[in-house]
Amino acid sequence: MTRQLHLNLFIHSRGHHEASWRHPDASPLALTDVRYYQDLARKAEAAHFDSIFLADQLALAEDVAQSARAWLEPITLLTAVATVTERIGLIGTASTTYTEPFNLARQFASLDHISNGRAAWNIVTSWLALAAANYGGSAPLSHAERYVRGEEFMTVVKALWDSWAEDAVLDDRAGGIYAKADRIRPIAHRGDYYQVNGPLNLPRCPQGRPVLVQAGSSDTGRRFAARHAEAVFTAHMEKATAQAFYKDLKALVEAEGRRPDQALILPGLSPMIASTEAEAQRLARELNELADPEVGRKRLSGRFGGHDFSHLPLDRPLSPEDFPDPSSVEAARSRTEVILGLVRREKPTLRQLLASLAGARGHFTMAGTPEQVADLIEDWFTDGAADGFNTKPPVLPQMLAVFVEEVVPRLQRRGLFRTEYAGKTLRDHYGLATPESAFN
Ligand SMILES: Cc1cc2nc3c(=O)[nH]c(=O)nc-3n(C[C@H](O)[C@H](O)[C@H](O)COP(=O)(O)O)c2cc1C
Secondary structure (H helix, E strand, O other): OOOOOOEEEOOOOOOOOOOOOOOEEEEEOOOOHHHHHHHHHHHHHOOOOOOEOOOOOOOOOOOOOOOOOOOOOHHHHHHHHHOOOOEEEEEEEEEEOOHHHHHHHHHHHHHHHHHHOOOOEEEOOOOOOOHHOOOOOOOOOOOOHHHHHHHHHHHHHHHHHHEOOOOEEEOOOOOOOOEHHHOOOOOOOOOOOEEEEOOOOOEEEOOEOOEEEEOOOEEEEEEEHHHOOOOOOOOOOOOOHHHHHHHHHHHHHHHHOHHHHEEEEEEEEEEEEEEHHHHHHHHHHHHHOOOOHHHHHHHHHHOOOOOOOOOOOOOEEEEHHHHHHHHHOOOOOHHHHHHHHHHHHHEEEEEHHHHHHHHHHOOOOEOOOOHHHHHHHHHHHHHHOEEEEEEEEOOOOOHHHHHHHHHHHHHHHOOOOOOOOOOOOOHHOOOOOOOOOOOO
């Protein structure tokens, strides 16, 4: 079979455009209504998407007055989605900085059992400065230390997931033996950040371990991804940087002794789709006009670790000197580089920059016909930029419906995307090997 494309649905607010929540085509349901997420997951499953994804932040953003955010806790929410779906993978975000490895290993192992092998963890080290204030109040950890701690965290959770052999549970009611004690063992971890005895209090997951996803694109983030990630989310505003990232990350994965096809690269794509290009552009303009530049300015400041942009006029062309040096940013460093790349290339005014970030926060946006969107997907997929896409419909559920009805069948006719699920687990959909048990 020819190489197959992977599609993830990133569910965020009522769509990825900053103003989507107030658009007439957005869902009428509350963002705390579980049916909203269950309906979207079922729609994506009917179209044979590989997975859905929920991001997470551990603090309320300061722009809540003008932008719809309700962070239902992802693992809780994915469990509710698991009960109404059968095949689609369920990717939830959780932080290595603000949780204990034992908690996290249990939660994702539980989700993997409950969903019969569909759980995945988006590993984040949490860049949001406000989060630190909710967890003990000390200053946020530096970018470097977050990754050092994250590395030890990974050692612990992997050992916990491996602490039961596959055949440990006998459940022999007649003989009175539930489990073979010699097939379950403590991990006895003593490290710089964590002391964890183990074993996990739960049998080995259906997938061996949940699928590991990561989205850091800085140098440190890439090395971390190369060691651990089986799927990688990444943000690019042009194909050339996506290709460079793809090449670099696959080489790093190989240098870690892993097969490059065992780490899928899924750049973000937020397409506005209509029957003509002019109509798609009109829809994009209509959404941009609903966006408040002051919300965008606050969000930009958050990206640059709280840097003050309040003095910048909206209508003067920007230059790189208007921004702090990305290497000094302790927050989401790689995204600041994406933004500066755009400033260097296009010299937009602040108003124009905020409009292009409003679409999908630094991911690739386009407005076009279904054919044009399918062409772009095929081009990136076949030209070394992507193994699939993290699709980010600008308005939900409306633009997901258009993508599913108009773009997916075109990808299927071109032989690029499945027409049925071949397997049952997310590892099956992604073509990932099951991790070997430490007991074999
Ligand atoms: C598609 C995508 C989704 C992300 N989701 C989250 C998230 O839910 N929570 C979070 O704290 N960071 C999230 N991030 C940020 C990354 O995990 C990472 O922290 C950020 O890119 C900074 O790391 P870096 O400096 O290594 O690039 C996401 C990034 C991307 C590209």
